[in-house]
Amino acid sequence: MGRRNQHSREQQREMAIAAAELILVREGFAGLSMRKVADAIGYTVGSLYLIFQNQDDLLATINERTTDAIYGHLRDAIEWQSEPLPRLQQLGAAYIEFAQTHPARFRMLFEHRLPPEMEPRTSSETRIRRMFELVESCVAPLMSAASPQQLRRAATTLWSGVHGIASLAISGKFKWAGDAEFRGYCDDLIGTYVAGLQQR
């Protein structure tokens, strides 16, 4: 066959990404292959390489969407909460909730690494910076007397900690007390850390 032109490049791209995300959710990171994606959208493997540079390019694209999805989820979660501490705790809980609701996407976001010869994408870094500013904006009211450096430091520390809980929650490496306990650990981490902050 030759040109069919049933779908524009952009349409194909969207179809491929959507199909890949579905496979990722259903079969996990390891089960996601270029061949399966091609099958799912009704094209052959070769065609995928007219849309994406290679598999890493496709995966990195999905990861960008995942970052956006997390950002949106966090943003929505704190909309109605204005009290500073519960707001920050809500933010943490939303992060963990996302990880538990979309474990395959969350895992791939942090486990997939671009090979060194592919230059990092500036768009990814922008998205991450944006998410980080959201965290900082929630920490700020709790340490009003702090310098920008101190604020940045506290936000980084705290968010790394929240990420650790989310990360271990979906790792399956530990038998935890209960599945619903993660929210508790998160509240504890944030609450106690902030208490420590304010004491200083």
Place this chain on the structure above:
Amino acid sequence: MGRRNQHSREQQREMAIAAAELILVREGFAGLSMRKVADAIGYTVGSLYLIFQNQDDLLATINERTTDAIYGHLRDAIEWQSEPLPRLQQLGAAYIEFAQTHPARFRMLFEHRLPPEMEPRTSSETRIRRMFELVESCVAPLMSAASPQQLRRAATTLWSGVHGIASLAISGKFKWAGDAEFRGYCDDLIGTYVAGLQQR
């Protein structure tokens, strides 16, 4: 060829594990294959399946060694430090240090998941429990008035946080201030969290 019996089963096992760890360090998780391991120890692929059930079995075995190595590293790191808070901070720093020194092994430990049909290994859980008790024993002097449940909770929360820092440190997803900053974030997390604990 047939039986050569130059190496006992146990010797072969050790050789294979050592070779696999070397490949893991040199080429990363993705570059580690059964064929390369077999080549490295001078046997054919088929022979590896007389020693290990499958690749997951080999990887899980390596992960057990990694857990032991982390445990040993943590234990050594706090030996000379008896002051409670610095001791706990030293423990956290050692954890992050291990992750940075052996990123491939650390990553595989948390990223590799046994397929659901393989039953989890009791030995892995024992090792993890042992490591966790080490953490608890370092947290205990800092919250002497707490119940066992409170202690357990604080240790879990805190260690998840430390793990998050280690995890992000080697993820390469974020451009951090400086490579040596992780120790600072870790000290901050532990110091501030403990300050919060004692205030309550």
Place this chain on the structure above:
DNA sequence: AGAAACTCTGAACGGCGTCCATTTGCGAAG
């Protein structure tokens, strides 16, 4: 010496990412 038991091989299978010569069919030119 011959048979039995054991060790190890090597080829085979299906799946993977990636590449590219070849084919197909659309749109423009005549």
Place this chain on the structure above:
DNA sequence: CTTCGCAAATGGACGCCGTTCAGAGTTTCT
């Protein structure tokens, strides 16, 4: 309406991968 050029899509090839297993090779027992 026909022809032609060229972009679009194919599909087979390559070299990897994990896994299996019939059979070849070696040792041990009788």
